[in-house]
Amino acid sequence: MVRKSISAEKEKPVRDSEATRARILKAAKAEFAKLGLAGARIDSIAERAQSNKRMIYEYFDNKDGLFQAVLEDAYQNIRNAERKLKLQELEPLQAMTRLVSFTWDYYLKNPHFLTLVNSENLYKGVHLKKARDTMGEMHAPMIQMVSDILDRGVAQGVFKPGVDPIQLTISIAAVSYYYLNNRFTGSVIYGFDLASPEALQARIDFNIQSILAMLRP
Amino acid sequence: MVRKSISAEKEKPVRDSEATRARILKAAKAEFAKLGLAGARIDSIAERAQSNKRMIYEYFDNKDGLFQAVLEDAYQNIRNAERKLKLQELEPLQAMTRLVSFTWDYYLKNPHFLTLVNSENLYKGVHLKKARDTMGEMHAPMIQMVSDILDRGVAQGVFKPGVDPIQLTISIAAVSYYYLNNRFTGSVIYGFDLASPEALQARIDFNIQSILAMLRP
Amino acid sequence: MVRKSISAEKEKPVRDSEATRARILKAAKAEFAKLGLAGARIDSIAERAQSNKRMIYEYFDNKDGLFQAVLEDAYQNIRNAERKLKLQELEPLQAMTRLVSFTWDYYLKNPHFLTLVNSENLYKGVHLKKARDTMGEMHAPMIQMVSDILDRGVAQGVFKPGVDPIQLTISIAAVSYYYLNNRFTGSVIYGFDLASPEALQARIDFNIQSILAMLRP
Amino acid sequence: MVRKSISAEKEKPVRDSEATRARILKAAKAEFAKLGLAGARIDSIAERAQSNKRMIYEYFDNKDGLFQAVLEDAYQNIRNAERKLKLQELEPLQAMTRLVSFTWDYYLKNPHFLTLVNSENLYKGVHLKKARDTMGEMHAPMIQMVSDILDRGVAQGVFKPGVDPIQLTISIAAVSYYYLNNRFTGSVIYGFDLASPEALQARIDFNIQSILAMLRP
DNA sequence: CATGAATGAGAATTCATTCAT
DNA sequence: TATGAATGAATTCTCATTCAT
Numbered sequence: 003m004v005r006k007s008i009s010a011e012k013e014k015p016v017r018d019s020e021a022t023r024a025r026i027l028k029a030a031k032a033e034f035a036k037l038g039l040a041g042a043r044i045d046s047i048a049e050r051a052q053s054n055k056r057m058i059y060e061y062f063d064n065k066d067g068l069f070q071a072v073l074e075d076a077y078q079n080i081r082n083a084e085r086k087l088k089l090q091e092l093e094p095l096q097a098m099t100r101l102v103s104f105t106w107d108y109y110l111k112n113p114h115f116l117t118l119v120n121s122e123n124l125y126k127g128v129h130l131k132k133a134r135d136t137m138g139e140m141h142a143p144m145i146q147m148v149s150d151i152l153d154r155g156v157a158q159g160v161f162k163p164g165v166d167p168i169q170l171t172i173s174i175a176a177v178s179y180y181y182l183n184n185r186f187t188g189s190v191i192y193g194f195d196l197a198s199p200e201a202l203q204a205r206i207d208f209n210i211q212s213i214l215a216m217l218r219p
Numbered sequence: 220m221v222r223k224s225i226s227a228e229k230e231k232p233v234r235d236s237e238a239t240r241a242r243i244l245k246a247a248k249a250e251f252a253k254l255g256l257a258g259a260r261i262d263s264i265a266e267r268a269q270s271n272k273r274m275i276y277e278y279f280d281n282k283d284g285l286f287q288a289v290l291e292d293a294y295q296n297i298r299n300a301e302r303k304l305k306l307q308e309l310e311p312l313q314a315m316t317r318l319v320s321f322t323w324d325y326y327l328k329n330p331h332f333l334t335l336v337n338s339e340n341l342y343k344g345v346h347l348k349k350a351r352d353t354m355g356e357m358h359a360p361m362i363q364m365v366s367d368i369l370d371r372g373v374a375q376g377v378f379k380p381g382v383d384p385i386q387l388t389i390s391i392a393a394v395s396y397y398y399l400n401n402r403f404t405g406s407v408i409y410g411f412d413l414a415s416p417e418a419l420q421a422r423i424d425f426n427i428q429s430i431l432a433m434l435r436p
Numbered sequence: 437m438v439r440k441s442i443s444a445e446k447e448k449p450v451r452d453s454e455a456t457r458a459r460i461l462k463a464a465k466a467e468f469a470k471l472g473l474a475g476a477r478i479d480s481i482a483e484r485a486q487s488n489k490r491m492i493y494e495y496f497d498n499k500d501g502l503f504q505a506v507l508e509d510a511y512q513n514i515r516n517a518e519r520k521l522k523l524q525e526l527e528p529l530q531a532m533t534r535l536v537s538f539t540w541d542y543y544l545k546n547p548h549f550l551t552l553v554n555s556e557n558l559y560k561g562v563h564l565k566k567a568r569d570t571m572g573e574m575h576a577p578m579i580q581m582v583s584d585i586l587d588r589g590v591a592q593g594v595f596k597p598g599v600d601p602i603q604l605t606i607s608i609a610a611v612s613y614y615y616l617n618n619r620f621t622g623s624v625i626y627g628f629d630l631a632s633p634e635a636l637q638a639r640i641d642f643n644i645q646s647i648l649a650m651l652r653p
Numbered sequence: 654m655v656r657k658s659i660s661a662e663k664e665k666p667v668r669d670s671e672a673t674r675a676r677i678l679k680a681a682k683a684e685f686a687k688l689g690l691a692g693a694r695i696d697s698i699a700e701r702a703q704s705n706k707r708m709i710y711e712y713f714d715n716k717d718g719l720f721q722a723v724l725e726d727a728y729q730n731i732r733n734a735e736r737k738l739k740l741q742e743l744e745p746l747q748a749m750t751r752l753v754s755f756t757w758d759y760y761l762k763n764p765h766f767l768t769l770v771n772s773e774n775l776y777k778g779v780h781l782k783k784a785r786d787t788m789g790e791m792h793a794p795m796i797q798m799v800s801d802i803l804d805r806g807v808a809q810g811v812f813k814p815g816v817d818p819i820q821l822t823i824s825i826a827a828v829s830y831y832y833l834n835n836r837f838t839g840s841v842i843y844g845f846d847l848a849s850p851e852a853l854q855a856r857i858d859f860n861i862q863s864i865l866a867m868l869r870p
Numbered sequence: 871c872a873t874g875a876a877t878g879a880g881a882a883t884t885c886a887t888t889c890a891t
Numbered sequence: 892t893a894t895g896a897a898t899g900a901a902t903t904c905t906c907a908t909t910c911a912t
Contacts, residue, residue: 017875017910017911018875019875022875036341037257037341038257038338039258040257040258041255041256041257043901043902043903044902044903045902045903054876054878055877055878055903055904056875056905056906057875057876057877059903059904060875060876064904065903065904117341120341120400120401121255122403122404123400123401123402123403124253124254124258124334124337125403126403127404127406127407130407131407134407145409166421168409169425172394172405172422173425173426175397176393176394176396176397177390177394179393179401180392180393180397181389181393183337183340184337184340185340186344187336187339187344190344190351192385204383204386205386205389208383208390211433212390212433215432215433215435216428216432218432235892236892260885262885262886270893271893271894272886272887272888272895273888273892273893273894273895274892274893274894276886276887276888277892277893281887282887451889451891451896451897453895456897470775471775472692473692474691474692475689475690475691475775477881478881478882478883479880487897488897488899489882489884490884490885490896490898493882494896498882498883499882499883511842553838554771554834555689556837556838557834557836557838558689558771561837564837565841568841579843600855600859602843603855603856606828606839606843607828607859607863609831610828610830610831611824611827613827613831613835614827614831615823617771617774618770618771618830619774620773620774620776620778621773625781626796626823638820646824646863646867649869650862650863652866673872694906695906696906704873705872705873706874706907706908706909707874707908707909708871708873710907710909711871
């Protein structure tokens with residue numbers, strides 16, 4: 003593999019279209035996550051990316067195209083992370099616990115994902131619909147994983163039968179997503195800091211208990 | 220009751236500051252809900268309100284002030300609706316079911332509430348924090364209601380003890396909010412229309428079962 | 437009639453939408469005439485008009501809308517001028533001479549008209565087509581005027597019969613338009629200054645002789 | 654004749670500076686003719702030429718240099734075509750008819766010439782003035798040709814004496830140029846399609862008659 | 871000779887906000 | 892109170908031109 007630059011790693015490489023594109027994408031993800039699609043500024047993204055506006059239009063056509071690329075990338079990242087979970091190697095109860103924890107941790111460490119998804123839903127999913135055509139399947143793997151765990155758990159008698167894997171998957175996401183996404187309004191409404199370490203620990207514990215309770219035979 | 224206008228030709232009253240303010244607020248709610256804070260346009264709001272920009276600045280100072288007012292109004296509305304539930308008059312199981320149903324129905328019929336809350340969280344809750352000072356308590360009533368139901372349920376042996384009413388309240392909101400808010404990306408990812416009547420019915424049924432399962436002794 | 441401003445005539449009036457629109461239109465006509473549609477600058481037009489860009493978009497929507505308005509105005513001006521000619525009151529030979537002279541003089545004193553028409557033809561007439569719907573008839577009066585003169589001249593035996601009034605009208609415009617419009621390249625190609633007073637006089641004389649020669653019985 | 658490329662796969666030769674220059678010039682002529690100098694895009698020209706922007710700057714320095722080269726080429730082409738007419742071998746009346754027809758046909762088949770000339774006049778002939786120094790004489794041949802025809806016609810008694818050959822040459826161009834160049838606005842104004850085969854035929858007939866009428870003794 | 875990457879100035883258009891009536 | 896006019900700062904997007912390979 004060829005080294006692009008002799009000097010320090012973080013330095014801006016020159017004349018490297020792949021690297022430039024990647025820097026723009028990263029910068030855009032941060033900007034869109036922070037300010038939404040309408041609030042994000044092309045100028046600001048170019049600056050964050052240590053590039054310039056013209057390159058953004060070269061690689062992504064326009065603001066919507068850039069947002070779509072960011073969204074695609076975000077979904078691919080979470081799917082890749084999910085794939086690495088290897089839940090089929092765990093016992094059903096452990097696997098389910100692992101999945102709830104993973105979801106929580108992912109949202110906690112990648113808060114941009116939440117706001118990007120919100121933005122996209124504000125726009126009624128138009129960008130993701132376009133991306134779907136170029137991305138192929140998005141839904142199958144996760145649902146299949148959950149379905150398998152449920153089946154094994156039912157067979158072992160540790161889960162009750164008849165639970166819909168899609169509904170369960172949605173709820174697993176819901177209990178983490180809602181809490182973390184709305185932590186600011188939540189802190190005002192409920193009167194305590196939802197983002198404190200203690201509060202976070204309490205929530206993940208509660209979520210695991212909740213999901214397992216839903217499955218208790 | 221005082222007639223606002225002698226000529227009944229137009230709904231829009233002339234020189235009625237209260238009515239003008241109300242029309243602006245309603246228009247702004249629709250605009251902010253549809254496009255977010257950054258995406259909303261003052262011009263568009265003035266037009267929707269059959270008023271003009273100057274009035275918006277007269278009554279709300281600036282765009283952020285208007286957003287804050289909209290948010291305040293939205294929270295007051297949901298609180299008012301909650302207050303009318305009279306859950307204390309129902310048996311614990313029925314009360315809890317009623318609460319889950321109410322939450323679902325409210326979000327379903329007032330989708331603007333979801334996007335407004337999202338927008339506000341994108342901005343880290345700054346507007347709501349300011350509003351809190353002028354609005355007084357926001358959190359207590361709902362939590363108290365849930366806490367009472369839990370206590371009665373535990374006393375009757377129908378709910379397990381030790382469930383945190385705040386965590387439960389959050390989860391009740393979460394399972395409805397997440398599904399409805401993300402119905403567009405969800406439809407792409409899960410491969411079916413999350414907003415179809417059948418899908419909606421299936422989801423509310425699942426949510427009621429889930430919450431009750433969390434409380435089963 | 438109300439005076440818009442007490443002070444000097446050329447001063448920029450305040451808060452007078454008609455006047456602002458008119459100033460913009462005038463400025464745009466000069467800019468488009470000098471640089472064409474693509475070469476014209478909105479910034480420059482706003483400055484010339486002593487207004488600002490926003491007003492241009494308020495009154496004319498966009499650059500094309502502004503160009504269309506300018507074109508409409510230019511055609512209306514020349515039509516108005518034509519209408520004042522009262523050729524029907526002159527003898528056929530005099531009327532025809534008058535018409536050729538008028539055309540020449542109008543082009544000479546309103547060179548912007550030539551370049552605007554050129555620009556519009558570069559764009560295949562799209563703006564004028566749109567304007568036609570809002571402007572109504574454009575062609576009839578001039579042709580009718582020429583046709584009447586021809587008829588009277590034929591009746592009097594001073595013009596030969598069978599001359600097509602439309603073709604003649606076009607040629608009357610052509611011999612002046614081409615010379616004046618292409619006076620810059622012409623000066624290079626033919627090796628003398630086509631815009632000198634003597635050259636101009638020679639050309640209008642030639643044109644009158646030419647048109648009359650076409651009609652000689 | 655030397656083979657430019659061994660592999661006949663693509664028309665575009667590799668590493669052939671003459672051919673590249675020619676392709677750029679051709680592409681630029683089309684682009685400038687369609688959009689004018691200000692409206693033309695360097696990017697678009699490079700693409701049309703199957704070359705790249707760098708080459709344009711290599712061969713023509715900048716946009717104006719390219720425009721100048723295009724203009725030079727266009728004038729050289731029409732001069733070459735004129736030279737092939739051999740009007741001196743024809744009788745005066747036939748020679749004159751031939752010249753009017755040629756002018757019409759050339760404009761009809763090379764409409765880019767009209768728009769290029771217009772563009773250049775919009776810019777007051779600056780490019781052509783520069784080109785003149787490098788091109789030498791441009792005007793003489795055509796005028797001389799017309800002058801000769803006139804002289805012979807006068808001698809034979811078929812043309813009236815005293816007609817200025819330059820004015821006549823200009824009018825011969827004018828009656829064709831104006832009609833064809835302004836066919837789009839003309840179609841709107843006169844209410845019929847000036848570019849239909851019948852209309853074109855009617856016009857060239859009229860033009861021949863007109864020019865001959867001007868010369869009738 | 872050839873090419874893709876990069877850039878900075880600029881161009882059209884938009885927007886929140888203020889002013890004058 | 893109400894309204895249309897006006898403004899200047901952004902904002903998205905474009906373009907001619909240059910650089911590095």
